[in-house]
Amino acid sequence: MAASVNFAVGSLVWIEDPDVSWIDGQVLAITGDELKVQCTSDKTVVVKASSVYPKDPEFPSCGVDDMTKLAYLNEPGVLQNLKVRYDINEIYTYTGNILIAVNPFRRLPHLYDGHMMEQYKGAAIGELSPHPFAVADAAYRQMINDQISQSILVSGESGAGKTESTKSLMRYLAFMGGRSGNEGQSVEQKVLESNPVLEAFGNAKTVRNNNSSRFGKFVELQFDDRGRISGAAIRTYLLERSRVCQVSSPERNYHCFYMLCAAPPEDIKKFKVGSARSFRYLNQSECIELDGLDDPKEYLVTRKAMDVVGISAEEQDAIFRVVAAVLHLGNIVFAKGSEPDSSEPKDDDARKHLKIAAELFMCDEKGLEDSLCKRVIVTRDDVIMKVLDPVAATINRDALAKIVYSRLFDWLVNKINSSIGQDPDSKSLIGVLDIYGFESFKTNSFEQFCINLTNEKLQQHFNQHVFKMEQEEYTKEQIDWSYIEFIDNQDVLDLIEKKPGGILALLDEACSMFPKSTNETFATKLYQTFKDHKRFSKPKLARNDFTVCHYAGDVTYQTEFFLDKNKDYVVAEHQALLSASKCSFVSSLFPPLPEESSKSSKFSSIGARFKQQLQSLLETLNATEPHYIRCVKPNNALKPAIFENANVLQQLRCGGVMEAIRISCAGYPTRKHFNEFIARFGILATNVSNLSCDEVTACKKILEKVKLEGYQVGKTKVFLRAGQMAELDARRTEVLGRSATFIQRKFLTY
Numbered sequence: 001m002a003a004s005v006n007f008a009v010g011s012l013v014w015i016e017d018p019d020v021s022w023i024d025g026q027v028l029a030i031t032g033d034e035l036k037v038q039c040t041s042d043k044t045v046v047v048k049a050s051s052v053y054p055k056d057p058e059f060p061s062c063g064v065d066d067m068t069k070l071a072y073l074n075e076p077g078v079l080q081n082l083k084v085r086y087d088i089n090e091i092y093t094y095t096g097n098i099l100i101a102v103n104p105f106r107r108l109p110h111l112y113d114g115h116m117m118e119q120y121k122g123a124a125i126g127e128l129s130p131h132p133f134a135v136a137d138a139a140y141r142q143m144i145n146d147q148i149s150q151s152i153l154v155s156g157e158s159g160a161g162k163t164e165s166t167k168s169l170m171r172y173l174a175f176m177g178g179r180s181g182n183e184g185q186s187v188e189q190k191v192l193e194s195n196p197v198l199e200a201f202g203n204a205k206t207v208r209n210n211n212s213s214r215f216g217k218f219v220e221l222q223f224d225d226r227g228r229i230s231g232a233a234i235r236t237y238l239l240e241r242s243r244v245c246q247v248s249s250p251e252r253n254y255h256c257f258y259m260l261c262a263a264p265p266e267d268i269k270k271f272k273v274g275s276a277r278s279f280r281y282l283n284q285s286e287c288i289e290l291d292g293l294d295d296p297k298e299y300l301v302t303r304k305a306m307d308v309v310g311i312s313a314e315e316q317d318a319i320f321r322v323v324a325a326v327l328h329l330g331n332i333v334f335a336k337g338s339e340p341d342s343s344e345p346k347d348d349d350a351r352k353h354l355k356i357a358a359e360l361f362m363c364d365e366k367g368l369e370d371s372l373c374k375r376v377i378v379t380r381d382d383v384i385m386k387v388l389d390p391v392a393a394t395i396n397r398d399a400l401a402k403i404v405y406s407r408l409f410d411w412l413v414n415k416i417n418s419s420i421g422q423d424p425d426s427k428s429l430i431g432v433l434d435i436y437g438f439e440s441f442k443t444n445s446f447e448q449f450c451i452n453l454t455n456e457k458l459q460q461h462f463n464q465h466v467f468k469m470e471q472e473e474y475t476k477e478q479i480d481w482s483y484i485e486f487i488d489n490q491d492v493l494d495l496i497e498k499k500p501g502g503i504l505a506l507l508d509e510a511c512s513m514f515p516k517s518t519n520e521t522f523a524t525k526l527y528q529t530f531k532d533h534k535r536f537s538k539p540k541l542a543r544n545d546f547t548v549c550h551y552a553g554d555v556t557y558q559t560e561f562f563l564d565k566n567k568d569y570v571v572a573e574h575q576a577l578l579s580a581s582k583c584s585f586v587s588s589l590f591p592p593l594p595e596e597s598s599k600s601s602k603f604s605s606i607g608a609r610f611k612q613q614l615q616s617l618l619e620t621l622n623a624t625e626p627h628y629i630r631c632v633k634p635n636n637a638l639k640p641a642i643f644e645n646a647n648v649l650q651q652l653r654c655g656g657v658m659e660a661i662r663i664s665c666a667g668y669p670t671r672k673h674f675n676e677f678i679a680r681f682g683i684l685a686t687n688v689s690n691l692s693c694d695e696v697t698a699c700k701k702i703l704e705k706v707k708l709e710g711y712q713v714g715k716t717k718v719f720l721r722a723g724q725m726a727e728l729d730a731r732r733t734e735v736l737g738r739s740a741t742f743i744q745r746k747f748l749t750y
């Protein structure tokens with residue numbers, strides 16, 4: 001984005017700062033390529049002109065509602081604009097057709113009420129303040145007018161506000177596409193009420209967000225030819241399974257566990273639960289209660305929402321029985337058994353929980369114990385019963401808890417889908433994607449790897465779209481524009497998902513050859529295969545880690561659990577036990593396996609399935625007109641009124657906002673309507689502004705007079721290259737300065 005700008009004494013500039021990213025100041029003197037700058041923070045510094053960005057002298061005090069209206073489209077300008085708007089609770093800003101949403105961390109109910117929805121109905125984008133309603137409205141209108149399916153992609157890091165934005169979008173679309181009158185539980189009501197249900201089972205408190213969705217979601221609203229919602233489908237992606245058995249302070253497990261432990265007494269009795277603190281899966285973390293979350297109330301809210309989405313009372317009971325059983329499973333602790341290397345429930349308490357878990361699952365108690373403590377191994381010639389030691393039995397128990405929970409979650413999604421119903425005749429749809437943003441933590445595992453693959457794919461989709469939009473604008477204005485390069489991340493995508501030979505393919509290979517392969521041999525294989533790949537590297541001191549150079553930065557992954565996490569299988573004993581449950585709900589979670597896959601000839605992996613899901617998502621998205629909402633989390637304290645520059649910048653980069661701006665800067669980022677241009681720069685060619693010629697000629701004359709090169713004049717606007725606006729402003733500052741001195745001198749003489 002950096003552009004060589006000619007600064008003048010008096011020009012306003014932005015200087016890089018280690019603490020707040022950018023600080024502003026004014027040029028005091030120029031020596032060669034060095035500028036002496038008086039910063040607003042009072043210090044004076046000398047900096048290289050090439051490291052400095054120009055600052056708009058006429059920046060409006062309340063900012064601009066669209067970044068493309070910024071006179072100087074550069075990083076500090078973008079940041080300043082978001083910040084001044086955030087300070088006055090203007091949390092939404094456009095960048096062309098991208099909506100940036102900065103999380104206010106405070107309720108702003110007036111922004112989302114019915115009156116507001118009425119206002120946005122049919123208003124052209126840009127007419128009212130930026131808002132998710134405006135995006136939803138634009139999508140809806142486009143769908144109706146052009147009969148083209150639409151999608152709204154909401155992204156951002158955890159806690160940035162994706163789910164909240166998605167809910168606003170859904171409410172607005174339900175408002176536009178809803179049916180008048182009461183026809184029982186309408187499609188849109190079911191869609192809206194699916195939120196609390198999915199949140200109860202798929203959301204949890206994390207360090208980053210008190211109500212973090214631990215799965216990705218794509219909601220497809222289908223519309224009939226009169227623009228009314230006629231069906232809907234929800235697709236979910238990769239629920240975080242490990243949380244069921246493993247949480248640490250200050251995080252929590254999935255909300256539903258705590259709700260159940262806070263249910264009314266009769267339900268506590270029915271589901272044989274007690275205090276949340278008595279369950280190992282919950283009390284590993286000290287965080288049980290959560291400020292602002294009323295578990296007893298949420299239990300009832302969830303139950304009610306379940307009614308609305310069409311889950312019967314019996315089904316609800318079965319669901320909570322399974323949730324309770326998972327909690328009891330966690331309390332079955334193992335000790336060494338009588339045989340060598342064997343295990344058994346440690347004491348009476350462990351036996352009690354075993355008994356209750358079996359009752360809740362409606363399965364055989366001895367069968368449950370065996371499925372936890374023993375393993376049948378089928379070899380070529382024999383069937384061997386192997387006992388498990390207490391450590392292996394514990395891992396086995398957790399595997400059971402995780403598979404049961406993830407099957408339960410999938411069941412809920414399927415149930416909601418079949419209850420809402422699909423409209424096979426629907427010609428157009430609006431899809432809303434609420435999916436995890438790019439992740440880079442201290443330790444990154446298989447989950448982060450999949451999440452970041454998702455983001456690479458969405459980034460490519462985004463780049464291609466932004467690029468296309470730019471081209472369309474130039475065509476509309478009849479501007480010559482030679483093709484510009486944009487960063488294509490196809491090479492990272494190939495590295496990860498190419499078949500054969502990509503990282504996921506090698507992982508599948510390693511998994512299917514288990515136990516010959518281990519995480520170590522997998523890592524070694526990666527090092528050998530990709531030693532010359534420019535997007536891949538081996539960190540110096542690490543033995544099993546690898547680094548991928550993603551579009552949003554480098555991420556180092558620990559291969560430690562990759563093989564295990566990639567394997568998508570149910571322990572045969574667990575499958576046999578639960579598919580024989582006397583409870584039809586439980587047995588339906590474990591339908592009998594088709595013949596050939598039970599022979600374990602076919603290996604299925606989480607990675608491969610996820611890749612396929614992503615491919616199908618991208619196919620859907622490619623058939624739609626996309627709209628983007630980029631959510632930004634202004635601070636990690638989750639508090640209102642704190643705007644941390646560096647933090648925000650990092651997210652704008654990861655979310656592709658800076659890339660969109662870069663693409664735009666590579667062309668003609670500054671566009672000014674003829675009249676605005678003349679008003680601002682007429683002074684550079686006084687003879688021209690005095691002339692009453694037409695606007696186009698006047699603009700051309702000004703541009704010729706100042707001898708600017710490389711600009712273009714379109715049908716309604718002047719198109720300037722990056723930095724040219726600042727150059728014109730610098731000249732203007734000079735002229736104004738000279739005029740002031742001139743007037744002063746005249747005045748003094750007089």
Ligand SMILES: Nc1ncnc2c1ncn2[C@@H]1O[C@H](COP(=O)(O)OP(=O)(O)OP(=O)(O)O)[C@@H](O)[C@H]1O
Nearest residue numbers: 103105106107158159160161162163164209212213
């Ligand atoms: N527009 C908003 N108005 C008020 N509060 C908001 C808004 N957006 C977000 N928040 C607050 O921030 C919290 C986090 O938002 P949200 O759950 O939508 O994040 P997310 O991006 O979906 O995170 P995750 O990826 O962890 O699910 C919300 O619980 C709410 O307290």
